[in-house]
Each structure stands twice: as structure tokens, then as C-alpha cells.
Ligand SMILES: [Zn+2]
Ligand SMILES: [Zn+2]
């Protein structure tokens with residue numbers, strides 16, 4: 001199985017428009033962060049998590065040849081608004097692409113993007129997704145996928161566990177029953193937005209506490225804001241923990 005970090009940035013991306021801080025003006029390409037998303041490659045299948053605002057650029061930068069399924073974490077704009085560019089992958093596939101999410105996520109996608117779910121209505125070249133509301137574990141191409149309920153401010157959203165890999169992008173709390181589903185991980189990818197506390201995202205310190213509690217073999221921080229420098233912040237992290245960066249590929 002391979003996991004590709006397509007995007008590692010918070011909702012604004014980094015650099016932040018109009019900002020001239022050290023990280024936003026850094027020469028290190030790893031400090032240039034598109035909106036958060038990953039690709040899971042398993043048994044020849046390509047599973048996309050979220051269609052981030054920068055999805056088109058991510059697909060081109062990483063030479064994504066096809067998309068077999070999309071798992072949505074939630075419907076905030078930074079995780080969804082690249083959705084229209086799935087139409088090129090529908091063309092490559094020659095049909096609809098299944099998407100997965102909580103009942104609330106599937107309902108919200110269908111309400112906000114009716115043309116994607118009812119492609120027979122109207123004219124033009126549009127994406128076509130088949131919604132699958134999931135509330136428990138499911139199978140994708142022989143891989144066990146577990147939705148993991150996590151707190152994101154006042155909402156409950158999904159993270160996902162794919163085999164021994166978990167992806168928890170926008171997270172401000174993890175209920176005990178979800179912690180239990182995150183034991184024995186080879187890789188944990190978890191959000192950390194900044195050093196200071198935030199109402200709907202873990203700070204760096206809070207994410208490190210979760211990593212220390214779950215003890216995955218390796219951990220990567222994602223959904224990163226512009227207070228984190230790949231080199232400087234990376235050096236402050238515990239062993240086997242690092243900052244994700246766009247284009248990073250992990251083979252498991
Ligand atoms: Zn987000
Ligand atoms: Zn900045």
C-alpha cells in the first residue's frame with residue numbers, strides 16, 4: 001500500500017495570500033502547502049480522501065492516473081471544492097465514481113452539488129458521483145476501511161482508517177471509542193494547525209499528545225498553518241514524527 005500526501009496545508013494554503021512571514025516567503029518547497037488531501041493506492045486501486053480546493057494541481061503534480069473511490073471527511077470548502085475536476089476521472093473511468101462519507105456529509109454534497117449526483121439533468125460536461133452513506137466499517141478493493149468519528153469544533157466528522165494507516169485531518173478531539181479504533185497503527189496522519197490552541201483544530205502540542213497516547217510506528221502532522229517551518233518545527237518533534245509535505249509518498 002502507498003499513501004501520497006497530496007496536500008498538507010490548512011484551509012488558506014501556505015503561503016497565505018498577502019502574508020510575508022518567514023514561512024510564507026521561504027525557499028523550501030516543503031513549506032508550500034496546498035489544501036489537505038491524501039491518496040491511498042492499494043492493489044491497483046486509487047482511493048482519494050477529499051477533493052481539496054487544489055485537487056486539479058495535486059492530480060497533475062502526482063500524475064494520478066485514475067480515481068476509483070473518494071472518501072469524504074466533511075464538507076468544509078477546503079476539503080470539497082476541487083470536486084468539479086473529478087469529471088476528467090469520470091471520463092477516464094467511463095462511468096460514475098463511488099463516494100463515501102457520513103450520512104450528513106453525503107446529504108450536504110447532494111444538496112450543494114446536485115448536478116454531480118443527477119448528471120442526466122441539464123447539459124454540459126460534469127462529474128458524476130454515486131453517494132454511499134456509511135456508518136461502520138466497509139471494504140474497498142479488499143482493503144478494510146473504518147470511518148473514525150472525531151470532533152472538529154462543534155461538529156463530529158470522519159477520519160478514516162485504511163488497514164494500518166489512519167488519516168485524521170480536521171480534529172479537535174477524539175472520543176474514547178474512536179481512540180480504541182486507532183491502536184496498532186503503522187502510520188498516523190493527524191492535523192495540527194498552529195502552536196497556539198484553536199477552537200476546531202488540534203495545536204501541535206495536542207497532536208503530539210495523541211501520538212504519544214496511540215504510539216503509531218510513524219506519525220505525520222498535516223493541515224499545517226504558516227507558523228510551522230519544515231526544518232525548524234520538524235527538529236522540535238519527537239522521534240518517528242514529522243511534518244507532512246506535499247508530494248510525500250509513504251510505502252507500507
Ligand atoms: Zn480543513
Ligand atoms: Zn505567513
Ligand SMILES: [Zn+2]
Pocket residue numbers: 074076152170
Ligand atoms: Zn474543516
